Amino acid sequence: MRIDIISAVPDLISSFLEHSIVQRARSKGIMDIQLHDLHDYSTRKFRQIDDAPYGGGSGMVLGIEPIDRCITALKSERSYDEVIFMSPDGQPLTQSVCHRLTLKQNLIILCGHYKGVDERVRTGLCTMEISIGDYVLSGGELPAAVLTDAITRLQPGVLSDVQSALSDSFQDGLLSPPVYTRPAVYRDWAVPEVLRSGHETQIDAWRHEQALMRTKLRRPDLLADQGDV
Ligand code: SAH
Numbered sequence: 001m002r003i004d005i006i007s008a009v010p011d012l013i014s015s016f017l018e019h020s021i022v023q024r025a026r027s028k029g030i031m032d033i034q035l036h037d038l039h040d041y042s043t044r045k046f047r048q049i050d051d052a053p054y055g056g057g058s059g060m061v062l063g064i065e066p067i068d069r070c071i072t073a074l075k076s077e078r079s080y081d082e083v084i085f086m087s088p089d090g091q092p093l094t095q096s097v098c099h100r101l102t103l104k105q106n107l108i109i110l111c112g113h114y115k116g117v118d119e120r121v122r123t124g125l126c127t128m129e130i131s132i133g134d135y136v137l138s139g140g141e142l143p144a145a146v147l148t149d150a151i152t153r154l155q156p157g158v159l160s161d162v163q164s165a166l167s168d169s170f171q172d173g174l175l176s177p178p179v180y181t182r183p184a185v186y187r188d189w190a191v192p193e194v195l196r197s198g199h200e201t202q203i204d205a206w207r208h209e210q211a212l213m214r215t216k217l218r219r220p221d222l223l224a225d226q227g228d229v
Helices: 010-019 021-027 064-074 094-101 120-126 141-152 162-166 200-218 221-224
Strands: 002-007 034-038 082-092 106-111 128-133
Touching: 002 010, 002 064, 002 141, 010 034, 010 141, 021 034, 021 141, 064 106, 064 120, 082 094, 082 120, 082 141, 094 141, 106 141, 120 141, 128 141, 200 221
Parallel strands: 002 034, 002 106, 082 106, 082 128
Antiparallel strands: none
16 A cells, blocks of 8 residues: 655654564565655745735635645656545544545545644545544644544554454454553552453453443443444
8 A cells, every 4th residue: 555645844744654663564575665755746945835824814724726736746657545634633543434444545635734634625625634632733644644644553564463453442443442462460459350260262252341341431422323323
């Protein structure tokens, strides 16, 4: 799968691509992730990519020209399934959105900056808008990294243990059960006996029960979505 990320500050994303699971996916050739500096597509003095908003008001707005030039250059090389704009007013990012996007071949992710982007970028060039939560960040770089990570870890062959991804929160509509590692007792906090029993069926049952309890307590909305409560 290929993801092209377009940004005014690509350095904010580059180190994220060089570590951990995303790096592993790239070195295995499962993910091809390319960064594009919007400034490289400016034809203006000092590689300017933004301007003051029409009608006045505070903040600068990313202009349509460099963005269109960059997207057009990419599209001339391959076809894209989606051109995604990261935006606080986009559709909320959920695990099921990630699953849908994991099945795609080529994605473009556009990061906004400053006050945002010219509206014509959104209506004319983008096919999807995604928010990572109800708060406002300074740029779309961290949101793009979040989306890229969430998609990457779902690609077959990225996680060494497929079961690990399947047992994560939201995967089956439940939150993940608690996990423990050595030592068995720390201060007077002991690891639940059942996990040390070696009884696989009992362990599975305990984990499912814990996942259910945790979901009921913390995110009853997830159970309601399934019509369980
Ligand atoms: N004026 C805009 C916010 C601009 S923030 C508004 O009120 O909606 C600058 C950029 O950061 C946005 O264009 C977007 O790309 C990114 N961004 C900020 N918060 C985000 C969020 N919660 N999810 C996704 N992208 C976000």
